[in-house]
Amino acid sequence: MGHMIRGILDRYALDFYFPSIQVTDVIEVLILTFLIYQIIVWIKNTKAWMLLRGILVLAVFILLAVIFNMHTILFIAENLVTVMATAAIVVFQPELRRGLEKLGERKFLVSVVPFEGNKEKANFSEETREGMIRASYAMGRVKTGALIVVEQAIRLTEYESTGIQLDCLVSSQVLINIFEHNTPLHDGAIIVRGDRIVSATCYLPLSDNMSISKDLGTRHRAALGMSEVSDALVIVVSEETGAVSAALGGKLYRDIKEDELRKMLTEIQAPKKEEGKLHKFWKGRRKNEKRTDE
Template sequence: MEQQITRFVGKYTFSGWFFPEIRITDIVEVLILTFLLYHIMVWIRNTKAWMLLKGIVVLAVFILVAAIFKMHTILYITKNSVTVMATIAIVVFQPELRRALEKLGEKQFLPAMVPFEGGREKVRFSEETRESMIDAAYAMGKVKTGALIVVEQAIRLTEYESTGIRMDCLVSSQVLINIFEHNTPLHDGAIIVRGDRIVSATCYLPLSDNMRISKSLGTRHRAALGMSEVSDALIIVVSEETGAVSVAQGGLLSRNITEKELREKLSSIQDRRVETGRLAALWKGRRKNEKKTDS
């Protein structure tokens, strides 16, 4: 039998087999959806939403079984409960949805293209501030003084700053050690560092809901991890029991790190990396030319 290839309504037929017409946009669309689904699954895996998702899967299987065996009453109830169930899902997943949107807002897709950010500083904090935090962390670790230092990045931590006592002082190792000294008014809770200044002390941080956290970790480490899950901040933790220094960032906790590793982590967030876009550079040059023309 002679094989023929014909085209009909955007499809190819070959010996009775139909093949859809594949365009470049279809391939790009599949890649985008694959990327998004992968990151959504990774994000869900690290939150309590993973357990809720398992429950939804079990419920979906139950509904599928009801459809196979034509259990009309169950199907009728399910059909009329879709709107209510969607609303309940939004309420239940509200913290996770908020965190997902915050994480999406952290991604620097537009700053490189928006020229109005060119006047911002290139560094978040000075080398003196970085070295002061490192010296204080390991000095407190030697005497087993617990500490919780939140280093702010792009996301403003105003709501957590308001839970503590407002401050406005330069970061120094002496000030940090004095704040976390036992039996002092400010030693309990976390401090928030914005730029080169301490803006608040005794702050309350959200505790992580991650079920995979080691049971040996206390509230201080769970608070550091929880803060890293809802913001882009870097949190330095000094254990009161062991004196070990740990760092939480991006929902991950690096335990018992060395002084060199802490310096590398702080250095990695020290640069703002704002003026990287071509339009930003063009805009900056245009503004300079305008000033020269005006003068």
């Protein structure tokens, strides 16, 4: 009986292909899986989702043209592929740029490799944080519009150059004076880098997100647009209602309370210690070795 089963297995096993799997093959599959997942998330959170749907519709039409031998449609599609690819790159240039910037952000790198994983650096002091909070809600009580951009890892040099260059410490008094009505610097946004205001009356990119509430004006759309193209935290004070809102990561948090704004500023003020995955693995391995030695 055993010889019969072995004979059957030997006969049919030859018909199956069993590839040899190397360690590099597993690593390659993991890298491709991670990249595909990131691309899908990026497409879902940007206008590229509409582009993908359009491509799928065109693919269905082209498939039908192939099935029914529609030579004219196939000729046109074949000659328009290069033009459409170039047009897509031009139209979605901001999204592509943001995707590449995301790859270069320190948070992304630290999650993969241990570069500077143990260092913790404050972006600005507590005095600066509290000064921005006091100024924001003081201006909100008297309905003075304001737009404060708090820079993080991505340098905002190109937006800084659209305004008037400054170099002064952040304080609630300075911020209130800048945004006071009928003053030379009140129009536009200011950019805060560390503990200093580096530029005022800056022009920010407007968001073209169609889901934004219609009762929000240009100031809120500019705050959201800035958060879409950078990692900056943007504080906006409504001139109509006096409500304080904040934009971060392409999301607008409307009418937030003082404690909520303080929490958001604290999170970007001194990022938590992040150790790269490779560093964690090595650290755990060393720890286990010590226990074994003991």
